[in-house]
Amino acid sequence: MRRRSIIAGVVAAGAALAAGLYRFTDLLVKHYPPTPYDDLLGQLTDRDQAAKLGAKIPGAFDARSEAARLRSALQGRSLADATSADIAAGRMVEVESWVMPQTVVSLSALAAHASSGSA
């Protein structure tokens, strides 16, 4: 009985530790504070790189309206599909003179906005 309790306790402690590592550290998965745009930012495979790029986009940024536009653009399709559609339609934007698809740039701007703590 006692031995079983010890094993159960160790398992429970391990599970709690793993959950803690998962939730509160970036050891296994990078965690970000919640934002109203997590549904969009979740499309980014490397949010830190996107934020780094987004930080280079000049001018005022209206996160709410941009998020609404992105949700519309991404509705029912993957980021890859939306990006390809931008390219085919010529919806291109320059960031630091890099010629890029509009959706990728908007997501990057949103990532930068979120990482700045403004979200």
Added chain:
Amino acid sequence: MPDTPSLTAFIDARSLPDSTVLTPDLAIIGGGPAGISLALALAGSKINIALLESGGIDFDPKIQKLYAGQETGVRYTALDAGRLRFLGGSSNHWGGWCRPMDEIDFEARVWMAHSGWPITRQALHAYYPRAQDLVEAGTWMYDKAGPTMAALAPLMQLGPGGLYTSWFQFSKTRDSVLPTYFGHRYEQDLRAAKNVTPYSHANVTAIRLASHGQTVERLDLATLNAAGTPARRFTVKPRMVVLAAGAMENARLLLASNDVMTPGIGNQNDLVGRFFADNPIPRDVATMVVFGGALPAYYGTNTTVANGTILKPTFAPTPQWRRKAGVAGSLTTVEDGVDLDDTGRAAVITTALALGVDASNAKAYSLGCGMELQPDPDRRLTLTGEKDALGLPRLKLDMRIADSDFALYRRTLAELGRQLLASKAGMLRINCDHREQWLKAMDWGNHHLGTTRMSSDPRQGVVDAECKVHGVENLYIAGSSVFPSYSASNPTLNLIALTLRLGDQLKKVIA
């Protein structure tokens, strides 16, 4: 006994008695690619030809100094550095780059003022094969070279859009790097042509019109002595004259020959010397990232294929794109590998991941370009009050390049960037935004163009569609000075094709 051709002597004009008068059927002024090609085209005909070359067989600084002049405006090659004054002319320092002009280059493009030829590319079609032989650029491949090169390694794919992969070909190399130098290459052919007498050290100092101004009566010539001062003077009285001295010197001789026609020969509408052009060669215009890693080596290095032809790929705008986007010609090439900064890496990682492409081995390259300028009447050559050793007024060049020239090319680069993304092959950064950035690392092709432009309308051009000077019955001009709009293609192959066409015309006229 072997049957050896009897060689006509190359006559050193310094050995002619003073006041000699020569009376050939045709005088060709200038022994560069145009003059030599024309002489060879007419070799074996019944036309008695004097080929008048200012220089000798090799470079002589005293003769070269006759080219010195002034440059103002945008930084440009010194007038005595961008061309060469001895047999073979400026082919003595060319790089051997060849590409035929496109059909659209000849069209009057509504988005480009002053553009358009009075002939189509079709008019040169029959002459390109011989021109290709003369520049020794191998089998005619150009836009059809793709499958041959793809057999070596896969081409980089561009998505549908405004640019396609075209190909430069190169003049046959000698001693590893040297292309066809027309003087050295064709000296023996000129000697072997019984009806061609080449004169070296024969400097034309004036084209003299008859008093009615409608025919050339004679050419005044002079030689320089060892001290670089005038020695002998003599005269050539030909039935026909072809001015083939390059776009700068053609204009100079016409403007300076003003004793009968005060504005200069062919300059009744103030066009001689105007519309000067060249191909700007801005460096590091863009950074192209290839998601999949290194490009095949042939993108960065001239590559010889099995048939001996030397090739290098270039991204060229399609005619459809040029019309739709209103852009000029341009030929963009891959240059050196480069590193990306943090922003560049972020752009590549974010975009590649969005496209679902692995860019972990991505490699970046710098791109270079040869651009076509828009015609500009104020980019011009004029005479100065200063004179050279032979008494000919020196030239001043007012060199210009418009912001819109750069803006049009930038539009083409942006389209290239879009197409790279469309094929998921890569992406692109445009490295030049402002005029200063474009000019910072910009060279010139030293392709002198446009100063005696061709038009059927005498009010719009110096020569007509047959390269004859408007209003002068027996004076023709050969070379790229007659190009009314320019193309991004290097001019040598094209001016030779045009010159060979002139040769056929002269056979009819003189016969």
